[in-house]
Amino acid sequence: MHDNEHTSHHEESFIRKYIFSLDHKTIGKQFLIYGLIMFFLGGGLALLFRWQLAYPDKPLPIIGASTEYMEEGEVVTGADRMWERIYESEKEEWLEVNMPNGVVDPAFYNMLFTMHATVMVFFVVVPILVGAFGNFLIPLMIGTRDMAFPILNMLSFWFAVLAAVIMTIGFFVPGGHAAAGWTGYAPLSSDAQWTGVEWGQILWGLSLFVQGLSSLVGSINYITTIINMRAPGMTFFRLPLVIWSLFIVAILLLLAFPVLSSAIVLLVFDRLAGTTFFTPTAEGGGDPLLWQHLFWFFGHPEVYILILPGMGIASELIAVFSRKPIFGYRSMVYAMIAIAFLGWIVWGHHMFQSGMRPGLGSVFMTTTMLIAVPSAIKTFNWLGTMFRGSIRFTTPMLHGIAFVSMFVIGGLSGIYMANTPVDIFIHDTYYIVAHIHYVVFGGSLFAIFGGIVFWFPKMYGRYMNDTLSKIHFWLTFIAFNCTFFPMHILGVGGHMRRISNPMQYEFLQGFEGMNIFITMSAFTLGFTQLILVFNFFWSIYRGKVAEQNPWHVNTLEWEAPTPVPHGNFVQIPTVYRGPYEYSVPDEEEDWIPQARPEHAPATSGD
Amino acid sequence: MLQWLPENVSTFGQGVDNLFYAIYYITLVTLILVIGTLITFLIKYRYQEGKKADYIEGSTTLEIVWTAATTVIVFVLAMFSYPQWNNIKSPTSFPENPDVVVQVSGKQFNWDMTYPGPDNEFGTDDDLLLENELHVPVNAVVHIRLTAVDVIHSFFVPQLRLKQDALPGRIINVWFEATKAGRYEIPCAELCGFGHSGMLGYLNVHAQTDYDAWVQERWPQ
Structure with a gap:
């Protein structure tokens, strides 16, 4: 389709090249930077509520110090200017409303954790894993020049930008942003009178609806591209595992997101059109559990959307830096398919205590615990891949190892929640908060960090600074565990999630010190991420120039010249073997690229 | 870790706690084994000059073993959990004639x-x-x-x-x-x-x- 494009060096305008780009690599990088920006928004929100949890009702030092400014009305931050424009009639200082005297207001607290999760799930992890890595890697790794539908691909990114804009506006509307949890349980979310949140909840829904469109066109594109545009010789069972994971995730996104979109439409009807889909009324009306069923029917596949590409990335890193084939490649693929399939029949485990018929709880417990099986297969295969390998402790590999060990903890802690009787006690406590963060931060984010360092030379033609990368890794690894491991203990103590002041409860008095420790670790974790961002942008311009295939990797993206030109490959490669032919006996080198013809003389991958 | 559990004062609470402990020990042992193996591998199979990795594609026997073992463990755990759950939550098994x-x-x-x-x-x-x-x-x-x-x-x-x-x-x-x-x-x-x-x-x-x-x-x- 673009066969001749690489030969014609037509100059593209700045806008075509960097803004409304059709090139999958540029779109991938756009998603990456988009995700990193939103990562700071989501993280900042978390630090604010962590402050409140450690020091309930004490003013945050920075904001507290600016009280005099607020009295003089001179806080002219960007946020305040925006506030004035949108909300001129009832001019109140944004900070004064949400953080009177620097103290996090309880309603503001609810908004903070709601938006923390919404931003992290929908605007950070999915855009980076699926949007950035999916776009950048799929055409390069399957050996084609671009996505099947470049214009849809561009739309996918700009829908995501529109969604982020709508989501950001929500912070500045009267009544504040959505504050009913990222799960938006009705009737709390479906009627403004219960929270005082007016437009925030509607913008939240609208934004996710638009983000759904972005995911939808993106996933159609991924599926079509992977099915139709593989290079000659690239059979399905020669696909790298990260491509398998993105393929499976695209199918999940395609099927799952419309369910959330439909539920959101019903929710907005409830809010604006006076319907009662989710509210029981004297005449009958709807049912709050309907929202939960719809949300989690989307939400559980969504959880696997968050982790599967991480598993794919980790598999690449571990195979490459152990210099060994993936142990049990096919069972890795089947395990991912099994996880994706089981993902559709476990949503009820979020609803064990919801009032759903108890018999269903037993059914969902069984299906949920079965997920331990493919998860165990994957873990043991990663270990098998390292077994008798030649492990290089590069920064990407450190992240890969961290992924496996954190995923093991996150996976094992899931068994507690899957078990219905134990779940009675730990449901909606910090145990689940620890679990989700071990899976999504300890899992997905370590894979993201590892993937960024690993593919950075191909993305930008330069290395990231390794010293900074290593410092970032170790600080993140330590601060992450100090932040989230103690949350298991809070959960065992019965500490509820989503409460703004644990000191209101007699049985939680013993946890004050632990909460302070967690908050300090969380701030360390947050500020450590500045190292990553500095390193990222600095290395784009100043990093050491990278050769074409610095890590000696077999997969096709490293066949492309660096920096990768429009159209990717000088000549479309032909694939002769699987992606993990490392340390083949009787070969001089410990790697054989997928595109090297049989019996051809070895060429170094300069 | 489980010493942080609040004191139990209900008749069915002990059943919940027993399951909690059972899962705790199962997962703790698994965690120690997996992380122990991981660390052993990282040390033993670290890059050494002149030493090449072994080309191992997998092992069907091992795949079957760990698939079967995990399946058995989760089903046994589930079997012990059904009665507890029903006892606490299923209205048909509630004690009758409440005080x-x-x-x-x-x-x-x-x-x-x-x-x-x-x-x-x-x-x-x-x-x-x-x-x-x-x-x-x-x-x-x-x-x-x-x-x-x-x-x-x-x-x-x-x-x-x-x-x-x-x-x-x-x-x-x-x-x-x-x-x-x-x-x-x-x-x-x-x-x-x-x-x-x-x-x-x-x-x-x-x-x-x-x-x-x-x-x-x-x-x-």
Whole structure:
């Protein structure tokens, strides 16, 4: 389709090249930077509520110090200017409303954790894993020049930008942003009178609806591209595992997101059109559990959307830096398919205590615990891949190892929640908060960090600074565990999630010190991420120039010249073997690229 | 880690705790084995000059072994869990003839406790409404008709190992039998609005004589 494009060096305008780009690599990088920006928004929100949890009702030092400014009305931050424009009639200082005297207001607290999760799930992890890595890697790794539908691909990114804009506006509307949890349980979310949140909840829904469109066109594109545009010789069972994971995730996104979109439409009807889909009324009306069923029917596949590409990335890193084939490649693929399939029949485990018929709880417990099986297969295969390998402790590999060990903890802690009787006690406590963060931060984010360092030379033609990368890794690894491991203990103590002041409860008095420790670790974790961002942008311009295939990797993206030109490959490669032919006996080198013809003389991958 | 569990004071709580401990030891052993193996591999198979990795594509035997082993463990765990779960949550297996029946209704941001009074019927003149205070006798079967008037709340008594969401428009039956007199907190465990944090009731478990005295005081004969 673009066969001749690489030969014609037509100059593209700045806008075509960097803004409304059709090139999958540029779109991938756009998603990456988009995700990193939103990562700071989501993280900042978390630090604010962590402050409140450690020091309930004490003013945050920075904001507290600016009280005099607020009295003089001179806080002219960007946020305040925006506030004035949108909300001129009832001019109140944004900070004064949400953080009177620097103290996090309880309603503001609810908004903070709601938006923390919404931003992290929908605007950070999915855009980076699926949007950035999916776009950048799929055409390069399957050996084609671009996505099947470049214009849809561009739309996918700009829908995501529109969604982020709508989501950001929500912070500045009267009544504040959505504050009913990222799960938006009705009737709390479906009627403004219960929270005082007016437009925030509607913008939240609208934004996710638009983000759904972005995911939808993106996933159609991924599926079509992977099915139709593989290079000659690239059979399905020669696909790298990260491509398998993105393929499976695209199918999940395609099927799952419309369910959330439909539920959101019903929710907005409830809010604006006076319907009662989710509210029981004297005449009958709807049912709050309907929202939960719809949300989690989307939400559980969504959880696997968050982790599967991480598993794919980790598999690449571990195979490459152990210099060994993936142990049990096919069972890795089947395990991912099994996880994706089981993902559709476990949503009820979020609803064990919801009032759903108890018999269903037993059914969902069984299906949920079965997920331990493919998860165990994957873990043991990663270990098998390292077994008798030649492990290089590069920064990407450190992240890969961290992924496996954190995923093991996150996976094992899931068994507690899957078990219905134990779940009675730990449901909606910090145990689940620890679990989700071990899976999504300890899992997905370590894979993201590892993937960024690993593919950075191909993305930008330069290395990231390794010293900074290593410092970032170790600080993140330590601060992450100090932040989230103690949350298991809070959960065992019965500490509820989503409460703004644990000191209101007699049985939680013993946890004050632990909460302070967690908050300090969380701030360390947050500020450590500045190292990553500095390193990222600095290395784009100043990093050491990278050769074409610095890590000696077999997969096709490293066949492309660096920096990768429009159209990717000088000549479309032909694939002769699987992606993990490392340390083949009787070969001089410990790697054989997928595109090297049989019996051809070895060429170094300069 | 489990020493942080609050004291258990319900008849079914021990069953929950036993499962908690069982899973704790199963996962702890698994964790130690997996992380131990990982660290061993990282040290033993680290890059060494002139040493090449072994080309191993996999092992069908091992795949079958760990698939089967995991499947067996989760099914055994599930078998032990079904009866506990049914005992606590399934209305058909509740102990019959409760000693006390109370309606508990969550509303922003209080627990309303309604006692049916001596006639044992709700909606009559002798009903008693108490805000945030639930009184029950020790070693007695208590049935709770749980509901909510506005949004979803969740009735949580950590020491009873009991949690159940309260839904508007629905009455959900819950039971427990407390084994130790005392005053226990009833936090709301489901986000219910800006007053969610601090929505707190109390469960007062009295010795039978104290409870009889309390009843006598409320409904003088």
